[in-house]
Amino acid sequence: AAALAVGLAAGASVAAAAEEAVREAASFLASGGVASLAAEPEPPQLHGASDAFVVAQQTRAAGGTVVATGGCFDLLHAGHARTLAAARSLGDCLIVCLNSDASVTRLKGEERPIMNEQDRAELLLSLECVDAVLVFEEQTPEAALERLRPDLWVKGGDYTAEQLPEAKLLESWGGQTVTVPYYPARSTTKLAAALAKVG
Structure with missing residues (x-):
């Protein structure tokens, strides 16, 4: 949605902006999506x-x-x-x-x-x-x-x-x-x- 809005604001046609938004979404998912942005899990805190x-x-x-x-x-x-x-x-x-x-x-x-x-x-x-x-x-x-x-x-x-x-x-x-x-x-x-x- 953000990519689509940026494309439209830049003067691209709806079709071109939608195509670019789909391309960016596919790239994001291919790279692991939200999971790839997550930090490495912290090791469990041991009771001392x-x-x-x-x-x-x-x-x-x-x-x-x-x-x-x-x-x-x-x-x-x-x-x-x-x-x-x-x-x-x-x-x-x-x-x-x-x-x-x-x-x-x-x-x-x-x-x-x-x-x-x-x-x-x-x-x-x-x-x-x-x-x-x-x-x-x-x-x-x-x-x-x-x-x-x-x-x-x-x-x-x-x-x-x-x-x-x-x-x-x-x-x-x-x-x-x-x-x-x-x-x-x-x-x-x-x-x-x-x-x-x-x-």
Whole structure:
């Protein structure tokens, strides 16, 4: 329409102006139309420490239960997904305390992590059951938990809650440690070994 108006204003005949307008419209569509004008999509904003604390604060203000869990989550698999879903079902929000890249390397060796912390956090946040991710640098989550102070700390495993080293810390502010079923057939180490054979 703009090209047609410009052509008519310049004194072109209606037919000539319409022909030019059609030519310009075809060229615009061939170049991708409106989609080609759109900016590159921004990468998703990851929930960092401040967002995790905001989620926890809002949940508490509404009278809800703050649940946290933690781990490396390097190569997310079905066992992780089940544990996370089980953890979320116990409260009103789930905050994942995620080992940083440096922390994973210290725990697992120089070949790990397979996925960097940005990608691991993004995958976790794509799950409906995860409300926020808090990346921590230490090898264990105690310092992150001390700052977050969740009502429940949930881990997957075949041990009792009392056996977890975080249990006494949770008790110090009235929190509880809970274990949910662990799926030993699913593991990042096994996945990595299988991928190495294929690749």
